[in-house]
Amino acid sequence: MFKTIFLPLTIRLEAFTHLVPVPFAIYMASITQEYSISEWLLFLVLCVTSGTLMVLGGCLWRYLVLKKISNQFENLQNEKTKDSYTIGSKAKAKELKLFLYRYPFYEGFIIILRWFVGVGLIFVISPFFDLYRPTLWTTFLLYMVMIPPISFVAYYFITENAFRNLFKLPLIRPITIEPNEIPKFDYFKRILISFFALAALPVTVLGYMLISSANGNLHVSNPSLQVLIIGIIFIFPLVFVAYLVAKAVRQGLSETSHILDELSKGNFSVVSMPSSGDDFGQQSFHLNRVIQQLNTMYTEIFTLNVGLESKVKERTIELENSLDEVKKLKFQQDGDYFLTHLLLKPLGKNQVSSDVISIEFLLKQKKKFEFKGKEYEIGGDLNIAHNVILQGKKFSVFVNSDAMGKSMQGAGGALVLGAVFQSIIERTNLSSSTFNQSPERWLKNAFIEMHKIFEGFDGSMLVSLVIGLIEEETGFLYFINAEHPWLILYRDEKASFLENELSYRKLGTKGLNSGIFIKTFRLLPGDTIISGSDGRDDLLLFNEQSETNQRQINQNENLILSYVEQGKGELDPIFKVLTRNGEITDDLSLIRVYYKGNGEIVKNPGFSKSYQTAKKMVEVGNIDAAIDSLQKQILAQPITNKRFHKLLAKLHFKRKEYVEATEHAEVYLESHPYDLSFMELSSILLRKAGNIDQAIEISERIRLREPKAFKNTFHLIRLYLHKGNEERAKEILSEWESFFPGEIERTKKWKQILRLKFPNLLI
Incomplete structure (x- = not known):
């Protein structure tokens, strides 16, 4: 494992360092510093010495860390082979796995430290060789703004990509990790940091050149050539960082698509394993919970079908007996x-x-x-x-x-x-x-x-x-x-x-x-x-x-x-x-x-009076008294006064007491299933109470009765999107467009609203 990781990773990381930051530093020094030939040679020796120490120090640190990781892998593998794998071994494996999640951050921080030490060393030693210039202060500060951010981004993404396959090793793959145990580094932060790192390059270079020009330290003989050189130096890190981000996204999508493909084939034993701390890594935890629920449902359905087999056999026997009678009488x-x-x-x-x-x-x-x-x-x-x-x-x-x-x-x-x-x-x-x-x-x-x-x-x-x-x-x-x-x-x-x-x-x-x-x-x-x-x-x-x-x-x-x-x-x-x-x-x-009707239900002669009294209380702002009055009426005659639950649901809705409102709405709809407008309100109440599944159920019932109810259809689409079922939401929207082609303007308005609410929705 050590040989397959250390050398390729080191080559990629150090190659980036010498292809992007080093050319930047050399070029900027060449056009802003004024040295004689001998001073330039001495300055280059100083830079090469410092850079060599940086590389050797970074490689030594990486060698020691990766060697330690490799030894831990071998020890755990030996324990498993000798059947001495204990709870303590499992804890060590978990600790090792968590360290692998954090390691890309360590590489990023170490390269920042390397730049500060290496450039700082040149700055400190230069006076001893009569190479100190006042402009070196500006050079040092601008280098620290320009180079460490882009180096951190590159080192993090390169290391994370190199470590992905380690999480698939049988030794640590089964180790369960909680979402809050791994460092979260989502794509909002990644893109923001990458943008800052890329933006820092032209800003610092331009600032550097302006300061040097103002101080008379800018030495440019061929402007067109300089523009070409700067363009090449800028384009390479831009393309490279974009490639790293795109590759990370593609790998995350590929892993998620593979899991979903297995689920579509009915393979509920598949496990989604996070290989990074990005959004796809966090998504893996949610996928695992969904897979567990699907597996449980599949087991329950299978058990139920086994129980029904006896009934099927009984019916089959009866049908076979009937077919015997058919054979006896088929000639007549x-x-x-x-x-x-x-x-x-x-x-x-x-x-x-x-x-x-x-x-x-x-x-x-x-x-x-x-x-x-x-x-x-x-x-x-x-x-x-x-x-x-x-x-x-x-x-x-x-x-x-x-x-x-x-x-x-x-x-x-x-x-x-x-x-x-x-x-x-x-x-x-x-x-x-x-x-x-x-x-x-x-x-x-x-x-x-x-x-x-x-x-x-x-x-x-x-x-x-x-x-x-x-x-x-x-x-x-x-x-x-x-x-x-x-x-x-x-x-x-x-x-x-x-x-x-x-x-x-x-x-x-x-x-x-x-x-x-x-x-x-x-x-x-x-x-x-x-x-x-x-x-x-x-x-x-x-x-x-x-x-x-x-x-x-x-x-x-x-x-x-x-x-x-x-x-x-x-x-x-x-x-x-x-x-x-x-x-x-x-x-x-x-x-x-x-x-015939239900003879047990007798109309309450005082219903209208009690209802109007409660409404007047609401009009004057005394909602508490109205609720108390209605609840007393319900306790007195719970069967005949079920209609009071409708007003109670609306009052609790007004007070944003959504759970209580849904309870009264449920009681009311049990005796008034024909009240379609209140069913729509009930679905809204359930959504606000956090019960998305029941809200969807009621909204689907309304849609089965009134497919032209555009408010309910739009509400149902939003419910499925909140639930995360984008496929069902698109299906309903597509059916609406095919059933009601004349509602083009309304459909366009829906899509605009949905795109604002759900930016990632493709419709």
């Missing part, structure tokens, strides 16, 4: 139909159990068949309803779907959809990572998963559907419509559509690359939602006014609204109205969702 068409009917039956069940939500099905498939004397039907329509728990709240989820194709083809699509959705429900009930998702996230993930399955059929199997999720406590509806007939709201004996535009194509449609967004609607007690397949519109209408009794296909999509009103929002009466007015020409599936 009715047997195939009957088997498909059997498989579909458990998938299309209404398994909702709720006191506040009632869900009913009506399913009439066009294909009828008989098997063993009984009549059955089969088709592509499917109704599903389940209960799920998300974030501790009970939800009712329903699916109304229509798979394209006749009889068996449509039934195959319904079978795939039912199996996939059943898998999603079971995974939600079994996996903590799933039932901890927000309703928006769960609905989006479920939709994407189903779409990916059908996309694999390469367009041969398409499904339209409505999937809805209702929070039982508040009646808040989240839903996605994939080219399915629009949902119908029946309220106060009037029917109307909840939608007015097509959002997404059928499941399995190629090119569904746009973002998935969630539609929402707040149900009131007594509201009814009707979802139905296109069989509700594909009616062959009876024309009673025609003498020939001709019939025509219904072209009026609004006709179903009048049928719902005639049927009072009940499925059986609606079906009777449909069949009375025409012949159903396609599979028909209807789902009725009735929201």
Whole structure:
């Protein structure tokens, strides 16, 4: 180790000394000092002697230090080979490693000391040889301003670069170092010192020449040649220092990129080892913490998957049993139909159990068949309803779907959809990572998963559907419509559509690359939602006014609204109205969702008065009294007075009590998930309280509902940048630009603000 470090390092360091500072000194002396030939020879002998002593002294010091380091390495290696490696040995290895971090500073300080001693020696001895001139004082002072800084910068960077590979040695690489144990020398300080060192060269030279010129000591015979010489002398250190800084940055980036590349390959055992005290060295400590967390998460997920294997095996056995039945009946068409009917039956069940939500099905498939004397039907329509728990709240989820194709083809699509959705429900009930998702996230993930399955059929199997999720406590509806007939709201004996535009194509449609967004609607007690397949519109209408009794296909999509009103929002009466007015020409599936409301919540008659009283207290500046009043009201009626939490959150926000504000905001949003503007405020509160992860979660939920909410989108981008997730921030900004190309000016303004807040951001 000693031989591979000492000689190359010494050559580089001393070569720099004799290529940059020494030519500076010789040149400046030649144009400012006036000696005779014999005096010049004597002066040069004096300079060479002093310089030789400087070099020998520096090399001797370096030799002794590096030799000592090499001996320590060998001793530690011998202890490890002989299995006598103890805690004390580990402490010695750590001490050695810390010394390696500090050594570049020692080289920098020693070269400064060498210059002071060497030049000072010439200055002190010159009177004994009648070489003293008054100008030597100026020369000595300006040399000490000009030469030591550039020498320190060069010696530090050269030594640091030479020592980088030592940190990769197996003997000291595993030694753990804390961030505060190594000397921090970030790039702000490095560039500042380098700039000063480079700026000192022309400033001191110009000052030196001006002083010498004023005193009549400047001897320049050929100005053009002198300018060329000075330019060459200046350019070399400038290029050399720039190269050293750039090389250090490149090596730091290369090491960080290597670590990130290994992480992208799934290698969580990689370790980032700092090899310097710069920003990249400090970054290594942060990378190691992230790697440890990722490794922990990977282990937990792996353990969870192992636990789920038994469930998968059980389902596989059940599926194999079902396939055995298929083989027995595959030669009989009715047997195939009957088997498909059997498989579909458990998938299309209404398994909702709720006191506040009632869900009913009506399913009439066009294909009828008989098997063993009984009549059955089969088709592509499917109704599903389940209960799920998300974030501790009970939800009712329903699916109304229509798979394209006749009889068996449509039934195959319904079978795939039912199996996939059943898998999603079971995974939600079994996996903590799933039932901890927000309703928006769960609905989006479920939709994407189903779409990916059908996309694999390469367009041969398409499904339209409505999937809805209702929070039982508040009646808040989240839903996605994939080219399915629009949902119908029946309220106060009037029917109307909840939608007015097509959002997404059928499941399995190629090119569904746009973002998935969630539609929402707040149900009131007594509201009814009707979802139905296109069989509700594909009616062959009876024309009673025609003498020939001709019939025509219904072209009026609004006709179903009048049928719902005639049927009072009940499925059986609606079906009777449909069949009375025409012949159903396609599979028909209807789902009725009735929201009874939470009967336990009773309105507080004194709410408005208490609220206004608190607001008046705030207006006169008595915020403390307002907070006390509201808290007493909440203690008196904690359920009915949850709305007070909204005002309390705002009051604490005004007092900059962000933690308390977030607590009240969380309670309020539990019962008011539809208050989108307050959700935006809640995300801001969480950010100010330091809870960036929850702030991102709420802001992402808002974005899923309202992608056009530009304030929230900009807030979310900033949150990810504060989190350090620049990739996700750029992804959101890119999606905004592609979804809303008309918002060019707003996007430009965002980018300007972000560049000011985050100077290193490349957008």
